[in-house]
Amino acid sequence: MVRPLRKYSDYSRDEVHNIFSPHTTFIPQAGTWGLHGIVKIPNREKDYVFFVTYGQSQSGHTFDEGITEEGILTWQSQPRHKFTHSTIQDFINHNHLTNNIYLFLRTAKGRDYTYLGQLAYLSHDSEREEPVHFKWQILDWELPEGRAQEIGLVLNQTLPQQDSASIQESLPQLTKTDPPAPRTSTQGVTTRDFHGRKVDYSEVDSKRKDLGRAGELLVLEYERKHLIEAGLKDLANKIIHTSEVIGDGAGYDIESFTIEGEKKYIEVKTTTGGINTPFLMSINEVTFSQQNSDNYYLYRIYDFKKQYGTGSFFVIPGNIGEDFVLEPTQFKVRR
Structure with a gap:
């Protein structure tokens, strides 16, 4: 029985796999769905699932990720990724009106992932790669009262704009x-x-x-x-x-x-x-x-x-x- 996707509900990796790729085999702690943080959804061009775990390290890089009270996610790609990587180009040119990125986040190992919603591209740091640093807006961000505390999520305050x-x-x-001024490109x-x-x-x-x-x-x-x-x-x-x-x-x-x-x-x-x-x-x-x-x-x-x-x-x-x-x-x- 496949669990339906519901915002702010908790899911295991196996359950997420069954939602988006039910006709493939799930292998715990291995393969794309069992291990990777960025998962391309089969047969859906430029659609992805993000699995985010706070405090993770890879290849000597510790990921510094967080969410603001307004639902802005600061996120890094894999350490090997450069701006020219095809996946990074998908993210930089992401249009949430035509493609989907689903965010599943947990604040510590051993927890299930909480589905926080779909993402829209905001910006990326043009001076840093390997990894590339992104900001995303979590769409329809309305985290229920008390839910952040339940999943151990501390929300950051957004810096005020100075202009x-x-x-x-x-x-x-x-x-x-x-x-x-008009924007001509990303x-x-x-x-x-x-x-x-x-x-x-x-x-x-x-x-x-x-x-x-x-x-x-x-x-x-x-x-x-x-x-x-x-x-x-x-x-x-x-x-x-x-x-x-x-x-x-x-x-x-x-x-x-x-x-x-x-x-x-x-x-x-x-x-x-x-x-x-x-x-x-x-x-x-x-x-x-x-x-x-x-x-x-x-x-x-x-x-x-x-x-x-x-x-x-x-x-x-x-x-x-x-x-x-x-x-x-x-x-x-x-x-």
Whole structure:
């Protein structure tokens, strides 16, 4: 009887093997499934299982691995791996929308592994190989209260982001910044940035209506203050929280105004992750931005801390497709 895969449940290596490769033979303490830390899933291109044991050593290298409170995993490859290795290239170019990496972790030998979820690539240290050092985001990270203690997992605190040079304007709740420069490829980061930079991959947060609404309320307040300070209280009183009034089908969240009195159709996207965190948009929202590009504005809130009601944001006007890479994540299929 094969046990189904359930997040935060415990599994032996044998049980993990039976889930992903049931038609092969499992040999304890030997072979791919019985021994290796990185296991390629048969017949599934670029899909892997990671078995992680804290405190392990191999070929004179002691693995230094850990997880932050936000679910960011610091992880190293095998000591023999260089950047050119085919497996490392799979990891560097990993796209969690099309391929899967499953994380099973135990904090000490003798324990079963706990399934913590699937991974999304964040970054790698471009200055160190043999092994290569990676950061991954554990997707849908919501470790139940008390579970970390049960499995002996100590969560690290994430270092705060320091980027004050880009700050243009501050309000009590939102800090406006410059948009990030477009990224043309996955190139890794330096060792200094790898250790010190705050990263996250919380695109799943955009699915949570409470988070999205909290971001919209911040932008509403920002827009009202902006117009009132410009002596346009009459326009401030005409701002409409569209997504609350008519729902999500309009293609934008807020109807506001420029200083010149022109309409602004504002779409708010909020995540707890950093400035380069991907986010989700519906085809309706993308189409609206294309059809109303002269009056359309994306307000992108990132590093959002819901408990404090604070975050940073930047604004991108016009057609979304001209400033961002749009990746299809699902298809409607019909004949």
